[in-house]
Structure formats: C-alpha cells, structure tokens
Amino acid sequence: MHRSAEENTIVGSTSATETESIPAETIAAISTPAGEGAIALVRISGPGAIAIAEKVFRGKEPPSRFDSHVQHLGEIVDEAAQLIDEVMMSIHRAPSSYTGEDLVEISCHGGTLVTAKVLEACLRTGARSARPGEFTERAYLNGKMDLTQAEAVIDLIRARTDLALRSATEQLEGKLGEKIRAIRDALVSLLAHFEASIDFPEEGIEPDQGEKLRARLDSIRDQVQTLLATADQGRILREGVRVVIYGATNAGKSSLLNRLLGYERVIVSDTHGTTRDTIEETVNLRGIPVRLLDTAGLRASTSDIEREGIARTERSVQQADLRLHIVDRNAPRPTHFQRTGINGNEIVVLNKSDLPEHSDWKNFKALRISCATEEGLNELEAEILGRIGKQNLRPENAVAINLRHRDCLRRALEACDRVRAGMNQSLSPEYLTVDLNDALRAVGEVVGAAGVEQILDSVFSQFCIGK
Ligand SMILES: Nc1nc2c(ncn2[C@@H]2O[C@H](COP(=O)(O)OP(=O)(O)OP(=O)(O)O)[C@@H](O)[C@H]2O)c(=O)[nH]1
Ligand SMILES: [Mg+2]
Numbered sequence: 001m002h003r004s005a006e007e008n009t010i011v012g013s014t015s016a017t018e019t020e021s022i023p024a025e026t027i028a029a030i031s032t033p034a035g036e037g038a039i040a041l042v043r044i045s046g047p048g049a050i051a052i053a054e055k056v057f058r059g060k061e062p063p064s065r066f067d068s069h070v071q072h073l074g075e076i077v078d079e080a081a082q083l084i085d086e087v088m089m090s091i092h093r094a095p096s097s098y099t100g101e102d103l104v105e106i107s108c109h110g111g112t113l114v115t116a117k118v119l120e121a122c123l124r125t126g127a128r129s130a131r132p133g134e135f136t137e138r139a140y141l142n143g144k145m146d147l148t149q150a151e152a153v154i155d156l157i158r159a160r161t162d163l164a165l166r167s168a169t170e171q172l173e174g175k176l177g178e179k180i181r182a183i184r185d186a187l188v189s190l191l192a193h194f195e196a197s198i199d200f201p202e203e204g205i206e207p208d209q210g211e212k213l214r215a216r217l218d219s220i221r222d223q224v225q226t227l228l229a230t231a232d233q234g235r236i237l238r239e240g241v242r243v244v245i246y247g248a249t250n251a252g253k254s255s256l257l258n259r260l261l262g263y264e265r266v267i268v269s270d271t272h273g274t275t276r277d278t279i280e281e282t283v284n285l286r287g288i289p290v291r292l293l294d295t296a297g298l299r300a301s302t303s304d305i306e307r308e309g310i311a312r313t314e315r316s317v318q319q320a321d322l323r324l325h326i327v328d329r330n331a332p333r334p335t336h337f338q339r340t341g342i343n344g345n346e347i348v349v350l351n352k353s354d355l356p357e358h359s360d361w362k363n364f365k366a367l368r369i370s371c372a373t374e375e376g377l378n379e380l381e382a383e384i385l386g387r388i389g390k391q392n393l394r395p396e397n398a399v400a401i402n403l404r405h406r407d408c409l410r411r412a413l414e415a416c417d418r419v420r421a422g423m424n425q426s427l428s429p430e431y432l433t434v435d436l437n438d439a440l441r442a443v444g445e446v447v448g449a450a451g452v453e454q455i456l457d458s459v460f461s462q463f464c465i466g467k
Contacts, residue, residue, distance in 0.1 A: 026052060027134055028127035030115050031466030037110030042118045043466060044104040044127050045135055050091060053104045055125040056118075057089055063104070068093040076106065076118050084117045085109055099135050100142025130466065140448060146177040147448030151402065155238055163287030164237040176405075179227060180446045183412075186220050187443060191436045194429040214423055221416045224409050224443075231406040238402070240282055240289035241388050244320035246313055248334040249273050249297030251326040252351040255371035257281065257294040260381075266294055273297060276309040278316050285381055288388060293320070298336065321345065322387055324380075329368065330355035347383055408445045415439035 026046030032039070044052055053063035058081075059074025066072055069092055076084045088107040097103035108118045123129060131137075133154075140150045148171055155168035170176075193213060245253045249272035258264050260283050267274055279294045293316050296309030317323055322345050327337065329350035348366040350357075354373050367383060369376030415438035422432045 026127045027130035027138075028052070028119060028122040029130035029135070029466035030119050031135075032110065032115075034112065036112065039107050040110040040115040040118075041466075042106040042108060042115065042122065043130075043135060044106075044122050045097070045099040045101050045130075045138060046127070047102065048126055049102040049104045050093075052122055052125045052127055053089060053091065053106075056121045057087075057106075059089070063089060063091055066091040068096060071107075076108065076121055078117070078121055079124065084121060085114050087118070095142065095144075098144070099138040100144045101138060135466065145172075146174065148176040148180070148405070148446060149174055150448075151404075152176075158238065160240070160282060160289045161237070161284045161287050164289060167234065167237050176227075177447050179223070180443060183220060183223050183227075184440060184443050184449070186216065186223075187436060187440045190216055190220070191433060191440065194433045194436065197429045198433070210423065214420070217416060217420055217423070220439075221413060221420070224413045224416065228406060228409050228413065231402065231409075234402055234405075236288060236388065240291040241321045242291050242293065242319060243322045243324060243384060244293040244295060244313075244316045245324045245326055246295045246317050247298065247326035248328070248331075248337070249299045250331070251297065251328045252371050253297065253326045254294050256324070256326060256349075256351065256369075257292055259371050259374065259377060260285075260292060272299065273301065273303075273306055276305055278309075278312045285385060288385065290384065290388075298334070322347070322384065324349055324384075326351050327361075327366070328352055329357050329361045332358055333360035345387070347380070347387065349380060405446050408442045412439045412442035415442060 026044060026048035028042065028044040031041040031043045050064055056076050057063050057074050058077050059072055061072065063072070066089075069090060071088045071090045073086070073088055076087050078084055085108045087109075090105050092098070092103040092105065094100060094102045106118055106122075108115055133150075136145075136150050136153050139145050140147060152168050152171035156165065156172060159165035159168050190213065245256055247253055250270065254266040254268045254275050257266055257279070258268065261281055265281055266279055273296070275294060275296050277296065281292055281294075283290050283292055295313035295316055296306065298310060298313065301307055301310065325346055325348045327334070327348065327350050330352045350361060350364065350366045350368045351371060353368040353370040353375055367376060367380055369380055371377075415435045418435040419432050419439070422435065
C-alpha cells in the first residue's frame with residue numbers, strides 16, 4: 001500500500017539489480033527457537049517486506065493482494081522456482097503490525113534445514129538478517145510501544161513463575177510507562193512554573209507559592225521513591241533469589257534440594273563429601289522463582305578436588321541472597337559450626353528430626369526438619385518466603401534486574417534533591433531549572449523519550465533474533 005506500482009511489479013525474478021530495488025532496511029529472521037518443531041515462523045519487516053514476499057511466494061494470489069492479517073496457503077520457492085516448502089503466509093500492513101511496518105509472517109515446517117532455506121530465500125531477494133531484538137526495536141521506534149514495554153517482552157519470554165509473568169504482562173500493558181509519564185508531566189509543569197518566573201522576573205515567586213512548589217516537588221520525589229522501592233521485588237521476580245544450601249558434609253543438603261525440587265536431582269549418600277560441585281536449580285516457591293544452590297559439604301579435606309569444591313561453596317555463600325545452614329541434629333556439633341544469627345540472611349536448619357537429637361543441640365533454637373519424613377518443610381518454605389518478603393537480603397547484593405530503570409530513577413531523584421536544596425537556599429530559578437531538566441531527562445530515559453540512542457543497543461541486544 002505504501003509502495004509504488006514499480007516495486008510491486010518486481011515479482012518472480014532475482015537479478016542483482018532488482019534486488020537493489022528492494023528498499024533498504026528490510027529485515028528477516030527465524031522467530032522460533034532453533035531445532036525441530038511442528039511449525040517455524042520466519043518474519044520479514046520493513047518497506048520491502050511485501051515485495052520480497054511476492055518474489056518467494058507462489059500461490060493462488062500474489063501477496064500484494066492479500067488482505068491484512070489473513071493466512072494464505074502457498075509455496076516458498078527458490079531462485080530456480082524449485083519448491084522449498086509448503087507454507088502459510090500472512091501480510092500485516094503498516095501501521096497495524098507488531099513492528100508498525102509492513103510485516104510478513106511465513107509459517108513453514110519446523111525443520112532446521114527447511115527453515116534456514118526459507119530464510120535464505122528472503123535474504124537472497126533483498127532482506128538482511130535481523131539483529132537480536134530488532135523487530136521489537138522497530139516497534140519501539142515506530143511508536144508501537146515505549147521502552148519499558150519493549151523490555152517487558154523479554155521479561156515475558158523469560159518469566160518462570162506466574163507472578164513473574166503477571167508482572168511482565170502488566171509492564172507490557174504499559175503500567176510502568178503510565179507512572180513514568182505521570183512523573184514527567186508533573187516535572188514539566190513544575191519546570192514551566194520556574195521558567196515563567198525567569199521570563200517574568202518582576203512577578204517573582206511568592207513565599208506561599210514557594211511552599212506549594214516545594215510540596216509539588218516532594219510529591220514527585222515520593223513517586224520516584226515508590227518506584228525505586230519496587231526495583232528489588234522486580235529483580236527477584238525476573239532473576240529469582242539466590243538461596244544457597246550449605247553446611248558440614250552428610251548434613252542432608254542434597255536431600256533438601258531434591259525435596260524442594262520434587263525429584264531426585266542430585267546424588268544422596270551417607271558417604272561424607274558426596275557432592276563435589278555447586279549445583280543450581282530453580283524452584284517455584286509460591287510464585288517466587290528461587291535459585292537453589294546445593295554445595296560441597298564443609299570439612300577439612302586433603303583432596304584437591306574436594307578443596308576446590310569447598311572453595312566454590314564459600315563463593316556461593318558469599319554471593320547468596322539467603323543462606324540455609326543445614327546441620328545434622330543426630331551428629332555432634334561440627335567443630336567450625338558458627339551461628340551467624342537467625343535474623344540475618346541465614347536460616348539455621350536442624351535436619352534429620354526423625355532421628356534422636358544429639359546432646360550438642362539441646363535447647364538449640366532453630367528450625368527442625370526431616371528430609372526423610374518431610375516434617376517441617378512447609379515451615380521452612382514459609383520462613384524462606386518470609387525472609388524474602390521482608391527484604392532481609394544483603395543490600396550490596398541486590399542487583400536489580402532492570403538496573404537501567406533504577407539507574408535512571410536514581411539520577412532523577414538526585415536531581416530532584418538538588419532542586420530541593422536549591423529552593424531551600426532560595427537560589428534563582430535559572431539554577432533550579434538546570435536540575436529540573438536533568439530530572440526530566442533521567443525520567444524520560446526510562447520510557448525511551450528523547451535522545452536515548454545509546455541505551456537502545458544495550459536494551460535490544462538482550463533479545464533473541466527474530467523478536
Ligand atoms: N534419617 C534421615 N536421614 C537423612 C535425612 N536427610 C538426609 N538423610 C541421609 O543423610 C545422608 C546424607 O545426605 P545427603 O543429602 O547426601 O547429605 P549432604 O549434606 O548433601 O552431604 P555431602 O554432599 O556429602 O556434603 C544420606 O544417607 C541421606 O539419606 C533425614 O531427614 N533423616
Ligand atoms: Mg550433597
């Protein structure tokens with residue numbers, strides 16, 4: 001619809017000159033994962049997408065005459081008009097497509113080779129290979145979504161629990177974008193106020209008006225802070241919480257991992273030093289993805305391999321958000337047993353509660369569980385969730401998944417603080433507008449408004465190709 005008749009007539013042949021007549025920047029990629037499947041999807045997007053479809057497709061009707069969003073049965077052919085695959089093709093005309101451009105979707109059979117050949121046919125006729133995330137990048141650049149929504153697409157693909165999925169869906173719907181835009185609007189109106197007082201200095205800012213402006217600024221800071229407070233929760237939902245299971249050999253660490261996972265993932269035996277390496281598995285604890293790490297048991301060892309395993313345990317313990325220190329209550333207290341406190345990021349767990357308690361643990365306050373009978377496991381899960389919920393995590397380890405949002409909002413908050421300090425010192429509005437503009441820019445970066453090319457690369461490079 002947006003192209004000339006000339007472009008539409010280049011059907012059925014693929015000489016170099018004609019390939020050049022395909023408008024630049026038409027991209028193609030396989031959008032489904034590599035490997036065998038019933039169906040695979042090849043997508044083409046850009047101003048030349050329909051012209052390319054015309055060249056590679058053979059069916060009852062040429063693709064240029066397809067109604068938008070309707071599937072048509074046909075064949076993909078190579079340059080010698082040889083059949084590659086029988087496919088379904090649909091045309092999604094600009095601007096009503098995922099990318100906002102003309103978009104062609106080819107559903108072919110999901111074999112590795114056949115899919116590669118369909119893509120090759122598209123590339124040969126003038127498309128270029130899409131970069132990771134380039135389809136979504138175009139959707140953003142064409143105003144189909146803001147940057148937070150584009151990022152939510154990755155979160156949605158990666159979500160491992162219902163809760164994480166719901167959070168991604170809400171962001172995809174634009175909930176975060178809405179909040180950011182409300183903050184921007186408030187900043188813009190505050191800025192307008194200060195700028196007016198620069199333009200009309202004789203009006204000045206009345207003392208009571210100054211109070212009102214301060215209150216408005218404080219309300220903006222509150223909104224930014226409220227969003228910042230959700231960053232930790234967001235990180236947990238997207239990346240999961242790292243919970244390390246550690247303790248002396250034979251305490252039942254691997255048994256606990258298997259119990260929480262629900263299947264026999266790791267070897268359990270009564271030989272001390274069975275686990276030699278750190279093993280990570282993700283469990284879904286009531287909607288929260290928990291990355292559980294089983295580790296090599298701690299003991300004095302002369303074996304190089306075991307010592308390396310113990311060094312790994314120590315590193316995992318240091319990097320953990322939460323530590324489960326597992327102890328065999330049937331055995332004496334290990335020589336190096338140290339209780340680092342039940343209130344910190346450590347939960348001490350006395351395992352094997354089905355066996356008699358060794359006198360060393362008499363009156364010892366700790367959670368008691370049995371991996372053999374499952375006694376106490378519900379309480380342990382509740383305790384883990386409680387600790388996570390209380391955000392009793394190591395703050396220096398709280399790397400937000402979406403570091404980018406947090407970074408922008410922190411800069412915005414700092415700029416607001418400078419404005420606040422400036423107002424307290426009755427600085428002239430010229431100075432205040434500089435910091436207000438900084439805040440506005442930082443908040444705008446979250447949704448991708450104004451001058452953010454440099455951040456686009458880092459956002460979209462995390463995507464898979466074809467998305
Ligand atoms: N009776 C009883 N035995 C248990 C319980 N939990 C684990 N065991 C047994 O204790 C032994 C050690 O269990 P593991 O899970 O391999 O212990 P671990 O802490 O991983 O040991 P290492 O890998 O050597 O550090 C095995 O024989 C388990 O069957 C329990 O709650 N009750
Ligand atoms: Mg083990």
